[in-house]
Amino acid sequence: MDSSRPLNLIEQINQTFTYLASFLGAKILFNKHSGLENINLNLGTQSGSDIESNFDGGIAAEVFSSVSPSNNNKLSNDIKKVGKIEDRHKYVFFLCPDIKEGIYTNPFGNEVYVYSLGDYEL
Template sequence: MNIIEQVNQTFTYLAAVKAADLLMQWHPEAEGFRLAPGAHAPKGTLDVESLAPGIVGAETFAAVRPENNRKLANDLTKLAGRTEHHRYVFFISPAFPRTERLPEKERNSVKVYSIAFNA
């Protein structure tokens, strides 16, 4: 793995952890979350899934801009076909320095949030 991929994967893990923290606050009925971010997750799983089936599903990533490599578009498409009651995409990007909902980027009832990076 080259250095850029390692940095990207590290920030993707960070996005998943921060997303799970927010989701635990928003959805206590989820009974906790299973995290499996990245390309090595089993096929058919999401980066973040509620332990209670069908409650919450989320994809997470890190990118310079969320449009890079069609990452946001691909995650929105993936989640559009899912049956979880609450579906999200969370990302870390220097272009979006605050944790905030971005309704202008949402599709198919999938909520999109940027996550602030603060060490």
């Protein structure tokens, strides 16, 4: 993260919820993959997948928060991005209002597991 780069209020709120979504996604991965001991969270502007691990052939996940999964084609773009990665386990996690927590339809039918983190309330 670049602490010297100013963010406007909306960017700060979105980034905060994306960090929250990353932590929630990490929790799901630890629960889903027994034996998983560590992951890398690439928060903010770090390169690479948002969540990564070398465990069991590799884990790659993209994470976002938005007002809608289709906003700016974010969900589609992230599914395509993760789908190109060589890792064995591929995920997209997202946090959006009015979307129930659980498995979400992957419109591309590729091996990317898409999961809604629900409508998180603080």
